[in-house]
Amino acid sequence: MQFFHILPIIESKHLPIIAKPMNILSIKFSNRFSLMLILLVSLLCGAPKPACAHEIHTYAYITNQGDDTVSVIDTAKNTIIRTIQVGKGPVGIAVSAQLQRAYITNVESQEISVINTQTHSVLPSIKIHGSPVGLALSADSAVLYVADWFANKVLAINTQQPQHIRELQVGDAPAGLVVSPNNQWLYISNRDSDDIAVVDTATLSIKKRIKVGAHPFGLTVSSSGKLLVSVNVKEDSVSLIDSKTWRQQKIKVGYHPYCAAISSDEKTLYVSNTQDDSVSVIDLSSHKTIKTIAVGSTPEGISLDPINQRAYVANWGSNNVSVIDTNTHQLIAVIKTGEKSRAFGQFILLPE
Numbered sequence: 001m002q003f004f005h006i007l008p009i010i011e012s013k014h015l016p017i018i019a020k021p022m023n024i025l026s027i028k029f030s031n032r033f034s035l036m037l038i039l040l041v042s043l044l045c046g047a048p049k050p051a052c053a054h055e056i057h058t059y060a061y062i063t064n065q066g067d068d069t070v071s072v073i074d075t076a077k078n079t080i081i082r083t084i085q086v087g088k089g090p091v092g093i094a095v096s097a098q099l100q101r102a103y104i105t106n107v108e109s110q111e112i113s114v115i116n117t118q119t120h121s122v123l124p125s126i127k128i129h130g131s132p133v134g135l136a137l138s139a140d141s142a143v144l145y146v147a148d149w150f151a152n153k154v155l156a157i158n159t160q161q162p163q164h165i166r167e168l169q170v171g172d173a174p175a176g177l178v179v180s181p182n183n184q185w186l187y188i189s190n191r192d193s194d195d196i197a198v199v200d201t202a203t204l205s206i207k208k209r210i211k212v213g214a215h216p217f218g219l220t221v222s223s224s225g226k227l228l229v230s231v232n233v234k235e236d237s238v239s240l241i242d243s244k245t246w247r248q249q250k251i252k253v254g255y256h257p258y259c260a261a262i263s264s265d266e267k268t269l270y271v272s273n274t275q276d277d278s279v280s281v282i283d284l285s286s287h288k289t290i291k292t293i294a295v296g297s298t299p300e301g302i303s304l305d306p307i308n309q310r311a312y313v314a315n316w317g318s319n320n321v322s323v324i325d326t327n328t329h330q331l332i333a334v335i336k337t338g339e340k341s342r343a344f345g346q347f348i349l350l351p352e
Helices: 031-044
Strands: 059-064 069-074 079-085 090-096 101-106 111-116 121-127 132-137 143-148 153-158 165-169 174-179 185-190 195-200 205-211 216-221 227-232 237-242 248-252 257-262 268-273 278-283 288-294 299-305 310-315 320-325 330-336 344-346
Touching: 059 090, 059 101, 059 299, 059 310, 069 090, 079 330, 090 143, 101 132, 111 132, 132 344, 143 174, 153 174, 174 227, 174 344, 185 216, 185 227, 195 216, 216 257, 227 257, 237 257, 237 268, 268 299, 278 299, 288 330, 299 344
Parallel strands: 090 132, 090 344, 132 174, 174 216, 257 299
Antiparallel strands: 059 069, 069 079, 090 101, 101 111, 111 121, 132 143, 143 153, 153 165, 174 185, 185 195, 195 205, 216 227, 227 237, 237 248, 257 268, 268 278, 278 288, 299 310, 310 320, 320 330
16 A cells, blocks of 8 residues: 555765984894884884774665565665565654664554664564654654654654653644754644644644645755755755744755755755656755756655765665765665665664
8 A cells, every 4th residue: 555655746194204314234123122113114004904993884774665674775885784574564764873773654554663773673563553654753862753644643752661652733644754953843744734843842832834835745954953944745846944034945856856865064955856766966055956866766765874975865666775976976876675665764874
């Protein structure tokens, strides 16, 4: 069942050696001094690093709605290291390095799958009596927010005690969710109300509604929290919203955009366009599209890996993930995943 899929409207230092010239043949070394000199030269000439040298790993968790799985990608190698069976119809994704967890909305089995990201084992699921789609975690990973598409509400689940759930009625067909970096605001895109609900996370109450373009779906917020972006599917645009003044500017993108991601330096915006099979790259200083990158068929979820400087795009129609170099804006890899890859949400797990 794909009732909510928007098809019809559907991101060595070198040690300097300073010494006076000398005739090394005229110098007699003790055995100990000779050994020390050999060790020093070995170090300066590139001796192998210790086997325990720390490596930073980042992973992408891709929901595959067509075969009820999650593909785990090692983003350093761009290879799938695990395929995990979850509930029926997985769509949304949220990850937490702090909790070592990945959360997945399964709209058909009405539950949230929970994955231990250290062992990649599936933990007991969180049952939802509704149609969970979008997901977002609070900045401190204490609360998991879930958009219930048909019931027009958002759930706030305590991640330590998942039986404790609060509810908030919002607009029509809530989809994308994102939390401000300061943890003060939860933003909700209401697709059929054409607005963004601004929710106070302390009281779980709506403080403001922002009218945006037609059928807002994906949401993203900058690392400083100053810029909120709504992806307006039916209007082929994105709304750039100042989170202080609530002023907004619309920018045209490709045909039926879906999700967006902002670079960590807040200079670039990446937008997936489902019916153009492309990603729009927007310069946020000029508000101009600087490049359009061809990717797989029906690109949906997009997240950025700032460590490896890449953007990952889940392609629902071609069952794969496109990898973009965010320095050159060139497509550098295509990774085969499961059936109907969506990855709706923030799916790159970065180290703490």
